Amino acid sequence: MAISPRYTREIPHRYRLEAQRFSSGYVTLANRYVDPETGSREFENITLSGKGKILTWTVISIAADAYTRETPFVIAVIETEEGARLTAQVVDCMPEDVKTGASVELVFRKIMEEGASGIINYGYKAILI
Amino acid sequence: MVGIVGFGSYVPSYRIKAQTIAAQWGDDAAAIERGLMLKEKTVPGRDEDTITIAIAAAKNALKRARIDPKLIGAVYIGSESHPYAVKPSGTVLIDALGIGPDVHVADFEFACKAGSEAMFVAYSHVKSGNMDYAMGIGADTSQGAPGDALEYSASAGGAAFIFGAKDVLADVKFTHSYTSDTADFWRREYQHYPRHGGRFTGEPAYFKHVLGCGERLLEKSGMKAQDFAFAVFHMPNGKFPLKAGNTLGFTNEQMEQGWVVNLMGNTYSGSSPTGLAAILDVAKPGDKIFMVSFGSGAGSDGFIFEATDKITETQDLASKTRDLLTGKKFYLDYGHYVAYRRKILFNE
Numbered sequence: 001m002a003i004s005p006r007y008t009r010e011i012p013h014r015y016r017l018e019a020q021r022f023s024s025g026y027v028t029l030a031n032r033y034v035d036p037e038t039g040s041r042e043f044e045n046i047t048l049s050g051k052g053k054i055l056t057w058t059v060i061s062i063a064a065d066a067y068t069r070e071t072p073f074v075i076a077v078i079e080t081e082e083g084a085r086l087t088a089q090v091v092d093c094m095p096e097d098v099k100t101g102a103s104v105e106l107v108f109r110k111i112m113e114e115g116a117s118g119i120i121n122y123g124y125k126a127i128l129i
Numbered sequence: 130m131v132g133i134v135g136f137g138s139y140v141p142s143y144r145i146k147a148q149t150i151a152a153q154w155g156d157d158a159a160a161i162e163r164g165l166m167l168k169e170k171t172v173p174g175r176d177e178d179t180i181t182i183a184i185a186a187a188k189n190a191l192k193r194a195r196i197d198p199k200l201i202g203a204v205y206i207g208s209e210s211h212p213y214a215v216k217p218s219g220t221v222l223i224d225a226l227g228i229g230p231d232v233h234v235a236d237f238e239f240a241c242k243a244g245s246e247a248m249f250v251a252y253s254h255v256k257s258g259n260m261d262y263a264m265g266i267g268a269d270t271s272q273g274a275p276g277d278a279l280e281y282s283a284s285a286g287g288a289a290f291i292f293g294a295k296d297v298l299a300d301v302k303f304t305h306s307y308t309s310d311t312a313d314f315w316r317r318e319y320q321h322y323p324r325h326g327g328r329f330t331g332e333p334a335y336f337k338h339v340l341g342c343g344e345r346l347l348e349k350s351g352m353k354a355q356d357f358a359f360a361v362f363h364m365p366n367g368k369f370p371l372k373a374g375n376t377l378g379f380t381n382e383q384m385e386q387g388w389v390v391n392l393m394g395n396t397y398s399g400s401s402p403t404g405l406a407a408i409l410d411v412a413k414p415g416d417k418i419f420m421v422s423f424g425s426g427a428g429s430d431g432f433i434f435e436a437t438d439k440i441t442e443t444q445d446l447a448s449k450t451r452d453l454l455t456g457k458k459f460y461l462d463y464g465h466y467v468a469y470r471r472k473i474l475f476n477e
């Protein structure tokens with residue numbers, strides 16, 4: 001993530017799963033105002049339920065600097081009930097318990113800290129249900 | 130009628146056994162388990178802190194309250210482990226749960242009773258007619274220094290309570306607070322771990338305040354211990370709450386449901402609130418509940434609740450405390466425990 005202004009801007013989708021559903025049916029969690037397939041600007045704001053399934057996943061053994069002490073950990077592509085696709089860490093599980101198609105729920109967790117004196121970044125991760 | 134309209138708790142999935150800590154320091158595990166009356170304690174995940182625990186508990190409280198979060202006029206989080214020294218935990222919570230921005234938010238601190246303090250103030254707001262709903266939360270990721278007796282008990286978890294005047298599921302009948310300057314446990318600024326007065330934390334601190342508050346609450350209400358279905362007290366270990374309860378005339382059977390310390394440890398600000406949540410999970414309409422917290426420094430908050438006809442329909446709407454305590458668990462060895470609790474110093 002990033003410094004305070006960007007972090008604050010991303011709060012609606014990272015904290016509350018506020019998403020956009022376009023007239024074509026395309027649902028996006030990261031804020032988009034244009035449908036990438038149709039170019040439509042017609043959308044409604046929705047709040048995702050937080051429930052979904054794992055489409056694919058991998059185990060990270062060599063991580064970016066902020067996460068080197070958390071390895072190994074699981075990162076998954078998840079499709080929510082509403083059809084939004086997102087990438088999230090899958091936590092509170094053993095890597096061998098993660099399967100494609102497994103049901104997950106998004107929970108509110110700490111994502112990273114910006115050093116010892118910077119802000120703490122929060123957002124969604126997934127747990128197996 | 131003003132009381133609890135929604136309640137919820139949360140404990141992390143990670144645990145360390147008392148015998149694992151005893152093995153590290155060469156202590157007698159059987160004597161420790163017998164003395165403290167606890168076998169294991171919760172440990173926060175690497176990505177969990179007081180804010181994430183408070184939010185998980187508050188989500189469960191909202192599921193039971195079934196109200197629009199925007200109607201909540203105040204949110205208070207009591208903790209001695211707020212992640213920021215300066216920046217309120219409650220600001221993250223209200224934005225995560227869609228409460229506010231028209232909301233009064235404050236973080237409370239009073240050692241282990243900051244949670245009941247938050248409940249006390251939230252309840253008072255609604256009782257005064259100042260607002261329709263207010264939320265009080267107790268949550269902690271408490272710290273015990275390596276090798277210290279507190280390391281066996283200091284754990285993580287929390288509970289949230291929404292107070293209101295409509296569709297009340299546990300009516301607040303009486304309250305009382307009892308406070309004095311008693312230096313039994315403290316942590317100075319910039320210190321990683323608290324210090325405590327050893328045996329001074331017992332009779333002159335915990336028992337003086339818990340019994341003082343409890344006796345006055347019984348006097349105020351004109352009730353006797355046998356009038357209650359349940360009782361819960363702050364749980365720094367397994368023995369203290371049972372001894373305090375017995376002294377006030379409560380039986381172990383009345384305290385059993387809320388006595389979660391043997392599986393959870395001492396969640397500090399979340400301790401007696403989590404025990405109360407475990408009681409509300411099973412209480413029947415008409416059951417009376419006696420609660421006294423304790424925070425070092427020192428003070429106690431007391432509440433008498435009476436469950437209403439509404440309680441039964443809310444109990445299955447969110448996770449129950451004892452299910453969380455006995456559900457998914459990952460046991461840590463001491464090395465992983467100190468890494469999870471960030472007791473290892475690294476170069477930045």
